[in-house]
Amino acid sequence: APESPLSSVEDPVRSLGEVAAAGGGGLSGAMSAGREAGEPTELRPGTPLPVPGHSGLSIQEMVAMSPELDTYTITKKVKEVLTDNNLGQRLFGETILGLTQGSVSDLLARPKPWHKLSLKGREPFVRMQIWLRDPHNVEKLMDMKRMEKKAYMKRRHSSVSESQGSGDPNPNPNPDCSQGGSPQDGALQHQLKKPRVVLAPEEKEALKRAYQQKPYPSPKTIEELASQLNLKTSTVINWFHNYRSRIRRELFIEEIQAAAGAGTSPSSQSTKASEGDYYDANGSEGAAELQPDLDPSSTGVLAEGDCVLGQVEEGSSGQHAASALDSLFSLPDGGHASSPAVRNPRDSSLRKKKAANLNNIIHRLEKAASKDEPHEWEF
């Protein structure tokens, strides 16, 4: 069998079956029926990407049994290993995690604390942990990188001549190998595919301002915003979904940094953080002062007790059968499990964000108070 240019590099297992992934009901997608055929999207839900060595456990099972992991330390280590060895997020993500580059970037840049992750969300971290365990894995990835490059060179050479059909030397019976084919009929699809919406800075500002005032706008408010900004309603809705979600994540990170920073050094480096990107640096006014001490846990966003600190108390109990797993869940080198410490509740940035989240609470209270009657309260 002639080695395929690149697909062979990828997960050899992969779902053979793969029922036409036509994708379920696309409710709103109606009009833009441009969904092109091919592009089975590399790794899909089917085969959860086999975990390296390992006995029969599926990652799912391993995730379930996994003790609390320090996501921050894991991502830090992964980033270090990748950069040290010139390995990209794309290759790492697609072959090790089964995720795309963008997702990997996001994950590595702002990992959520373990206890805030769903089972699904923990999977990538467990995979990274396992991957880190064996230094040999780095070698394997590097080999793959070389192979990709080789394949790429080869393709670039041959493709030039066979400009049209059949030319594609695709020895792979499996239509999976997306890499190659694509630039075929670009022009056509380009027109049919709805262009990506890019919000103007001012539009984002307006939305952020609206968020400050009402993190959970009513359908009515959304409509207004949409028409005022001349955007589709769905775009506004999506924006709020995404913004809330990303604000939430920012808070997690701030908490981690606050805890870590406070512990290592009294003065500590004022984690420059991405500051005011996710919330209006200016607009948080009043709220902050009005609520001196809101119980964070009630927001459902600012976790209970202590996130970051959690993993200390864990240890002792679950050993037993875990002994075997023990080796699996521990970084190869110094297992320095981030030593958290006191955290500084006075962190202005954190406070500001928590304050900004006040409206979140209000929203829920409103909701609880009056199910019906989408009251539009003014403050």
Place this chain on the structure above:
DNA sequence: TTGGAGTCAATAGG
């Protein structure tokens, strides 16, 4: 239905 969690994938910068 609505909101949250995870992701994808286009795209902007390096």
Place this chain on the structure above:
DNA sequence: CCTATTGACTCCAA
């Protein structure tokens, strides 16, 4: 090439 950002989509639970 690579990485970061981000609008949209899929799943799922309440």
